[in-house]
């Protein structure tokens with residue numbers, strides 16, 4: 001079974017070659033070219049060195065009447081095997097530096113998307129303030145990611161783009177790419193960050209053109225439009241928000257009250273809940289609001305206070321929608 005959230009068909013995941021997935025960004029061909037250059041240089045010298053070693057081993061093995069005299073030094077040969085590799089590694093270094101500079105300096109015109117990494121989900125915030133757990137980008141234009149971590153060290157990796165950068169708590173890190181092939185690609189966390197590290201995945205969608213991307217963003221960020229037009233209920237929007245904001249990573253919503261990092265949501269509205277400090281309260285609108293904005297105010301008995309605060313990340317109407325949604329879970 002494929003891991004959750006990687007909805008990619010197997011054939012797409014396997015496109016590419018033995019070492020790499022498909023090349024889908026401007027820098028991917030250069031990275032692969034350098035990798036294969038180094039790889040084949042290594043293969044060549046491995047075969048050469050081991051070949052001569054084996055041949056000499058046989059030819060000059062110790063025999064009766066062994067004569068150890070004879071030349072032990074050949075200046076031309078020694079100069080050649082020192083100078084030639086020197087130029088080869090210089091070329092590797094040169095290509096490496098050029099590639100590194102390219103990777104590190106985003107063009108000024110890059111479209112900036114903010115990234116928050118948290119145990120164990122990605123959140124992408126677009127320039128208009130809309131945020132979601134999927135990365136959507138326009139094709140053939142530079143996109144830069146300004147990344148922050150809410151908790152521990154994570155690392156963002158998009159194999160098809162050949163880009164990877166640590167996401168470090170307490171500082172911003174940056175990464176950029178220019179996607180060349182429309183389609184869907186995997187995005188992974190590539191720094192072990194705890195129990196569910198391997199489920200910290202997302203999908204990158206490269207749109208067919210800029211206007212398709214703009215249309216997607218306009219539609220996706222109009223969260224309450226469908227409610228105002230009477231096409232959706234507030235609770236339906238709440239269920240989408242719970243998905244997008246990653247609440248479901250820690251809270252189950254099934255009647256069996258499956259165990260996750262946080263308390264199950266099924267049937268909690270109206271219940272009396274006990275807290276670690278011995279107090280208790282009824283689960284109502286104000287309690288849920290407080291749980292979302294200030295999770296440490298009342299920590300449910302039996303749980304660690306490890307819910308991240310969503311203060312500043314959820315608007316009042318979004319919290320309303322989440323409350324309406326939790327009410328329906330019964």
Ligand SMILES: [Cu+2]
Nearest residue numbers: 154189193200
């Ligand atoms: Cu991680």
